[in-house]
Amino acid sequence: MNPPDPAALRRRKANFAERHFDRLLVAPAITVLLLIGVFPLVYLLMVSFQQITMSEENRAFAGLLNYSRLFTDTRFWESVLHTLFIGAIALPLELLLGLAMAQLLLDKLPGRQVFVALLVLPTVISPIVSGATWALLFDNRFGPINQMIGWVVGHPVTILWTVKPDLVYPAILLCEVWQWTPFMFLLLLAALSNVDKSQLEAAAIDGAGFWRTFFRIVLPAIRPVLAIAILIRALDLFRVFDIIWALTKGGPGTMTETVSVFNYTQGFQQFETSYTAAASLVIVIILSVVIMVALRRMRIDR
Amino acid sequence: MIPRRRLGVLVARYVAAVALVLAFLFPVYWLFMTSLKTADEIFSFPPTWWPASLQFGNFMVLFKDGDAGAVWNSFVLATSSTVLAMILGTMCAYALARFRTGGEHLSNWILSQRMIPPIAVVFPIFLLYAWLGLVDTFTGLILLYTAFNLPYVIWMMNGYVRDIPLELEESALVDGCTRWQVLWKVVFPMARSGLVATAIFTFVFAWNDFIFALVLSRTEVTTYTVQVTHYFGGQSNFWTKIAAMSVLGTLPVFVAVTFMQRWLVRGISMGAVKG
Numbered sequence: 010m011n012p013p014d015p016a017a018l019r020r021r022k023a024n025f026a027e028r029h030f031d032r033l034l035v036a037p038a039i040t041v042l043l044l045i046g047v048f049p050l051v052y053l054l055m056v057s058f059q060q061i062t063m064s065e066e067n068r069a070f071a072g073l074l075n076y077s078r079l080f081t082d083t084r085f086w087e088s089v090l091h092t093l094f095i096g097a098i099a100l101p102l103e104l105l106l107g108l109a110m111a112q113l114l115l116d117k118l119p120g121r122q123v124f125v126a127l128l129v130l131p132t133v134i135s136p137i138v139s140g141a142t143w144a145l146l147f148d149n150r151f152g153p154i155n156q157m158i159g160w161v162v163g164h165p166v167t168i169l170w171t172v173k174p175d176l177v178y179p180a181i182l183l184c185e186v187w188q189w190t191p192f193m194f195l196l197l198l199a200a201l202s203n204v205d206k207s208q209l210e211a212a213a214i215d216g217a218g219f220w221r222t223f224f225r226i227v228l229p230a231i232r233p234v235l236a237i238a239i240l241i242r243a244l245d246l247f248r249v250f251d252i253i254w255a256l257t258k259g260g261p262g263t264m265t266e267t268v269s270v271f272n273y274t275q276g277f278q279q280f281e282t283s284y285t286a287a288a289s290l291v292i293v294i295i296l297s298v299v300i301m302v303a304l305r306r307m308r309i310d311r
Numbered sequence: 312m313i314p315r316r317r318l319g320v321l322v323a324r325y326v327a328a329v330a331l332v333l334a335f336l337f338p339v340y341w342l343f344m345t346s347l348k349t350a351d352e353i354f355s356f357p358p359t360w361w362p363a364s365l366q367f368g369n370f371m372v373l374f375k376d377g378d379a380g381a382v383w384n385s386f387v388l389a390t391s392s393t394v395l396a397m398i399l400g401t402m403c404a405y406a407l408a409r410f411r412t413g414g415e416h417l418s419n420w421i422l423s424q425r426m427i428p429p430i431a432v433v434f435p436i437f438l439l440y441a442w443l444g445l446v447d448t449f450t451g452l453i454l455l456y457t458a459f460n461l462p463y464v465i466w467m468m469n470g471y472v473r474d475i476p477l478e479l480e481e482s483a484l485v486d487g488c489t490r491w492q493v494l495w496k497v498v499f500p501m502a503r504s505g506l507v508a509t510a511i512f513t514f515v516f517a518w519n520d521f522i523f524a525l526v527l528s529r530t531e532v533t534t535y536t537v538q539v540t541h542y543f544g545g546q547s548n549f550w551t552k553i554a555a556m557s558v559l560g561t562l563p564v565f566v567a568v569t570f571m572q573r574w575l576v577r578g579i580s581m582g583a584v585k586g
Contacts (some may be wrong), residue, residue, distance in 0.1 A: 030490045031410035035417075038403035038461055045458030046424045049435035056435070113327055124328050126572055128335055132579070133568045135519035137536045138557045141543075142342045145550060153341060153358050165357070187338065192579060199576040199584045237583035248428040251521045255540070269430040269522070276434045277526060289431040300426050304419065 050293065057287035062280060075287035084263055085288060088271035094178075095267065096246040099185045103242065104235075106186065107193025115201050125198065132191040140255025143184040147171055147256070171256050177265050184252050189245075193238055200234035201227065240303050247296065268292055342561075346370070346554035353550045369555035378552070381538035382559050387449060388524075388534065389517040392456035397510050399457070400464025405498055407465065408472040409480075418469070425462035425581075433526045440527060447529040455527065456517040463516070463581065464509055470582040471505030472498065508574035511567050518564065535560040 026033065057075050060067035079085055110128070114121055131139065146152050147170035159165045170180040204227055212222045250269035253259060259266035259274065266274070272292070276285035345353060346369055348362045373379040403421075406412040436455060437446065445451030475498065483493045499506070524534040533541075539556050542549040568575065576584050 027490055031406040031412040034402040034406035034494075035412050038399040038465060041399065041454070041458045042421065042424055042461055045436065045455060046427065046432065049432045049439070050427075052435040052439065053431070056438070110331060113324060113331075116324075118321070118324055118328060122572075124332055126569060127332050129568065129575065130339060130565060131335055133515060133519075133564050134339075134561055135521065135536050135564075137521040137539060138342075138519075138561055139338070141539055141553050141557055142338045144548070145345060145554070146338055146341055150356055151354055151358050151550075153360070156358050159357075187335065191335065195576055196580050196584055199580075203584075234580070234584050237580060241581065244426050244428075248430060250430060254521075255543075269428065272430045272434070273522075273526075277437075282438075285434055289434055293427060293431045296426065296428065297423070300423055304422075 050290070053286045053290045053293075056283050057290055059283050061282035062284075071283070075284050076291075078284065079287050079291060084266070085271060087263065088266045088268050091265060092247060092249065092267040092269075095181065095185065095249060096243060098178075098182055099189070099246060100239065100242055102182070102186050103190045103193045104239070106190045108197050110190070110194045111198040111201050114198060125195070129191050129195055131188050132195070134188065136188065136251035137255055139184060139188045140252035143180070143187075143252070144171065144256055147180055172261055174261060174264055177257055177261065181253060181256055181265060184256065185246075185249070188252070189242060192242070196234055196238045197231065200231040204230045236306075244296070244300070339561075342554055343558055345550060346558040348551070348554075350551050369551040370559070373552065373555055373559070378538060378556065379559065381533045381535045381556070384449075384532050385518055385534040385536070385560065388452050388456060388532065389514045391449070391453045392460060392517050393510050393514045395453065395457040396460040396464045396513055397506065400461050401468045401499070401502070401506065402494075403461075404465045404468035405472050405494060408469045409477075418466075421462050421465050425466070429459070429522050433523055437526050446527055447531045449532055452524065452527055452532055455523055456520065459520075459523070460513045460516055464513055467509045467512075467578070467582050468502065468505065470577075471502045471509070474505070475501045504574070508571055508578055511571055511574075512578045515564055515567065518560070 058070055058072065060069065060071045060074070114124055118124070134142075146154050149155060149167045149169050154170070155166050155168055158168065168176065170176050208226050208230075209222065212226055217225070248269050249267050250273070253265055253267055253270055254273075257265045259270040263271075272285055272288055275281045275288065344360070344362055347365050347367070348359070349366065349368065352359060352363055370379075407418055407421075440446045440451050443451075445454075479501065480493050480497050483497050484490075488496065519536065520534070521536040521540075524532070524537045525540070528534065528537060535556055539553055539560070542552040542556070571578075
C-alpha cells in the first residue's frame with residue numbers, strides 16, 4: 010500500500026477541523042470548567058461521607074454522620090442566620106439608596122458624568138481592601154468616625170465598633186452598603202435612562218404625580234434590570250467573607266460568623282475536612298435550588 | 312432665563328450630588344491619606360485629616376522589603392489568567408452564539424458555574440492541588456482564576472458576538488475563507504471593543520480576589536490582597552503598610568475603570584443592561 014498522499018492527509022485534517030469546528034471551539038473551555046468546577050463537587054460528595062480530620066485520615070464510609078452532625082450544629086445554622094440577616098438588611102438598603110441616587114442623577118446636571126464616575130469607585134475596590142479601610146475608619150482611638158461622633162457629642166469617644174456585640178453588625182453593614190450601593194446605582198441609572206420618554210411625557214400631560222408615574226410606568230420598565238441586579242447581589246451577599254474577615258474575623262465569639270467564614274474556619278483552621286465538605290455541599294445544594302428557581306422565573310418574565 | 316423654581320431644584324440636586332460624592336469617597340480619601348502619613352502621625356490623637364507632610368516613605372519601605380512583589384504577583388496572575396480565559400472563553404462563546412452548540416442547557420450550565428460560592432469549591436480544590444503539588448504555584452492559581460472567569464467571559468462574549476452582523480461572516484465564507492479564518496479575521500476584529508471591556512473586568516476580578524489566594528498561596532505567590540492581611544496584628548495593626556499596600560492595589564483598578572466608563576454598566580451587570 011502506498012503511503013498516504015500528504016496533501017490528502019492535510020485535506021482530511023482540515024476537513025475534520027471544519028466539520029467539528031464548533032465542538033473544537035467549546036472543548037477547551039468545558040474541559041477547564043469540568044476540572045475546576047465539577048470535579049470539586051464530586052470530590053466533596055465523596056469526602057463528606059468519610060471521616061477525615063487533621064489527626065486521622067479515616068477513609069471508611071461513615072454514611073450520613075457528617076450530615077446529621079451538621080443538622081444539629083447550632084453554630085452552622087447560626088452562621089446561615091447571620092448571612093441571611095446581613096443580606097436581608099443590606100440588599101433592600103442598597104437597592105433603595107441606589108435607586109434614590111439614580112433618580113437624583115437621572116436628569117441633566119452640570120458635571121453629571123464626573124459624579125457618576127466618582128460614585129462608582131467604591132464598587133471596584135477589592136472587598137478585603139474595603140474591609141481594611143473601614144477597620145481604619147472604625148479604629149476606636151485613631152479613626153475619624155469616633156472623632157466625628159466626638160464633635161457631635163462634645164467630648165472624645167472611644168467606641169469599639171468591631172468588638173461591641175450591638176455595634177458589629179451596623180459596622181459590617183455600613184461597609185457592605187457603602188461598597189455595593191454604587192453597583193445598584195449604576196445599573197438602575199442605566200435602566201432609568203432607558204425608560205421610554207414619550208410614556209413619561211404622556212403621564213405628565215395626564216397630570217399623574219411622581220409616585221403614580223413611578224409605580225405605573227417606571228417600575229414595570231426597569232423590572233428586568235431590577236431582577237438581575239437583585240440576583241447578582243443576593244448571590245454575592247450569600248458568600249460574604251472578605252469584609253467580615255477584615256473587620257471582625259467572625260467575632261466577637263462567633264457572633265458575625267457567616268457561612269463562608271464558618272466554612273473557612275472549619276476547613277482551614279480546625280481541619281475538619283469531611284465535616285467542611287458536608288457543609289460546602291449543603292450550601293451548594295441550597296444555592297443551586299435558589300438559582301434554578303430564579304433563572305426560571307426570570308425566563309417567564311421575559 | 313431659567314424660572315426661579317427650576318433653578319432652586321437644580322441647585323438642591325447639585326448640593327445633594329456633591330454631598331453624596333463626598334460621603335462615598337471619604338473612606339477612599341482616608342485610605343489614601345493614611346498611606347501618606349508617618350506611623351507617628353497615624354497613631355496620634357486626635358486623627359489628622361491632612362498629612363502634616365506628604366511623604367512616600369510607606370511605599371518606599373514596601374519596595375525595599377520586597378513586599379511590593381505581591382503586587383507584581385497579582386499582576387502576573389491576573390494577566391495570565393485573563394489572556395487564557397479570553398482565548399478559551401471567546402472561542403466557546405462564538406460556538407454557542409453561532410452554532411448553538413449544546414443548546415440552552417449548556418449555556419445555562421456555564422452560567423450556573425459562575426454562581427457557585429468560591430468557599431465551596433476552594434476547599435476540594437485545595438485538596439486536589441495539595442495532591443498535585445500545585446499549592447502556592449502560579450500555575451495553580453492561574454488555572455483557578457481562568458476557570459472562575461470563564462463563565463463570565465463566555466456569557467459576555469456571547470452577547471458581543473451576537474451584536475456582529477452575520478452577513479460579514481457569510482460573505483467571508485463565500486470568499487473562500489475557512490471557518491477558522493473567519494473567526495480570526497472577521498469575528499475577533501469586529502468584537503474588539505467587547506474583548507477589551509470583558510478582558511478588563513476579568514482582570515479586575517482576578518486582581519481583587521482574596522479567598523482563593525488566601526487558601527492556595529503560602530509564600531511564593533502571595534497576592535497584594537493577602538499581603539494586606541499579613542499586616543493585621545493581634546494587638547495593633549501596621550496601618551502604614553496596610554494603607555500603602557491597599558493603595559498600590561487599588562490605584563490600577565481606578566485607572567482601568569475610569570478609562571472604560573462606556574462599558575462599565577454592561578460589564579458589571581453581566582450583559583443584562585446594555586448601558
